[in-house]
Amino acid sequence: MSTREKVGWGIGGLIIIVYCLFPVAWIISLSFKSSDDISNGQFLPTAFSGENYEQILVGDAAGLFLPALVNSFGICLIATFISCLLSMFAAYAIARLDFPGKKLILSTALAVAIFPVISIVTPLFNLWRQIGLYNTWPGLIIPYLSLTLPISIWTLSAFFREIPWEMEQAAQVDGATPWQAFRKVIVPLAAPGVFTTAIIAFFLAWNDFVYGISLTSTEAARPVPAALGLFSGASQFESPNGPIAAAAVIVTIPVVLLVLLFQRRIVAGLTNGAVKG
């Protein structure tokens, strides 16, 4: 690649990065502005202030934000875990076994994934109130599974299909039961896929707003995105933009951490060398 091409690519990349990350930078900058500085008309705060963070972590809004943070973490982690476990078995069956209705399962999963959330949420609201799931953790975990399972099954079955079947047969000839072959050979090989799926599933649940705002009423189960919508300013004439920005920054941190942490695990090509090279 010539120098000119390199420079071209560099500039192009830079433009895209700036375009993507500018809103994030803006939110961060906003979160450090004090309430009377918010409309200062410039990108950077006049003076950096921790006022907003203070407000949501220990101040007025803490009662709203902190339980919501706990709820979000708890609900999303549980939903992710369950969906990974279920989709692992489902995807394995879909990739390996030939059974009637296989296509039906896959297309149903797809149908569920494209079904608009807003059309289910009203009946779900009524049903949950009747059977006592309204405003509880399971009341959110179950709909979150409907968000995360289809995509998990699809991505994982693609991963499982990549694993050569001979691996498993070799394990069986070596003396493994089908369960041992699955646990000692297939699962380690699918690990990158499982991590990828887990991260996608976690994001889907973490970012949900509609279920969160509709199926909860108190801090017993309300997740962060819903709680953000309920922030109010110090007076009714003041918009709560600062605290919302601060909360948005805080909820972005786990997502960023998650990606950085598992980046290494999402290494493609782990199966290289298993078969002929």
Place this chain on the structure above:
Amino acid sequence: MASIEMSHIVKQYGDGYPAVNDVSLDIADGEFMILVGPSGCGKSTLLRMIVGLEDITSGDMVIAGDRVNDKAPRDRNLSMVFQNYALYPHLSVFENIAFPLRLAKVSDDEVRRRVEEAADILELREHLQRKPANLSGGQRQRVAMGRAIVRAADAFLFDEPLSNLDAKLRGQMRTEIARLQRRLGITTVYVTHDQTEAMTLGDRVCVLRKGVIQQVASPRELYEQPVNLFVAGFIGSPPMNFLPATVDGTALSTPFGTIELGQERAEKIQGRDLLLVGIRPEYFEDASLVDEAKKPYGSTFTARVDVTEWLGDAQYAYIPYEAPTEVAEQLKELSRELDSDQLRTQAVVSIDSTSRIREGREAEFWLDARKIHVFDPKTGENLTRDAEAGRKLTEMAAEDRVEQVERAKV
């Protein structure tokens, strides 16, 4: 160590197509058996039925005296080397080899001892801590073999283990496998479509065609006394030439002149009109280089050479000939079935590398009539097969094997 007995094994797929059809084969304890045939002949399916990865539709599979039809692969105590090696990429070479032992809950010390023993045999000692992805093709192949030999399995099964290696390495590994098998004296079933492997490795070779056994015999018997057109065409490289022929007294008239058969063989083909005569490339020679003493055993003819290939140790000449359409169709069909696509009817002739015969010239050839075979073009049956001579060749091979195993034990 065990014998493997198959009787009337059938494998039928969902659509009713029999991939393996009524195969009965006994493999003796410690024998090296080769399953060979063109692609789609059912050899891999048969191997997978032995190891238990494929269900048996009907028939009995008996290993070491036990009927294993309904046993899971793990209960059959066989070890297998897969075509693509199927190494576990997340485990080190050590753990790959140790895998069967770990599953059998062998103690750590014992695992270490046995893995190192296997690694020494296969010269993998310095690679034990590496991952399969970092090994060369030949090393991976050895790891796969290590995993097979580390546990005291009743038999080894190989599914085209060398087909992913380059030609030079394939030759080395071939002798390595032969040495290993003799040393361990374990019953081995080896699937291949490469006939060099079939000829060099096997005590006996089983030739399959469309799921049906054609002939089970020592490589020598297959080569010298093939039972039909298919076996004759499959075994040998370059392949046997088939020429159309008509009977003329005790002689055959062919595009390459008249070939005298002698009283005994001529009797077997009396009363037939069109026949196919099978002549191996090395039965030909440049007539000017043939010993006068040898000449009476064959006939000479002149032909125009189309192409010559000089290989240093040998030289091949290609001689086109005309064949009746009926026979040409038959030969085309046969070559398609043998995975080669012969476009024109031509004979491949092996001549001495010092021969001065060149392309495009008329040349005189000599043809050794003693070992040629005559086939019925319709049924493919070998009409001049000497079953007794064939049996002797296979017996000799069996004696050799016993001797080799004894020597390896010392």
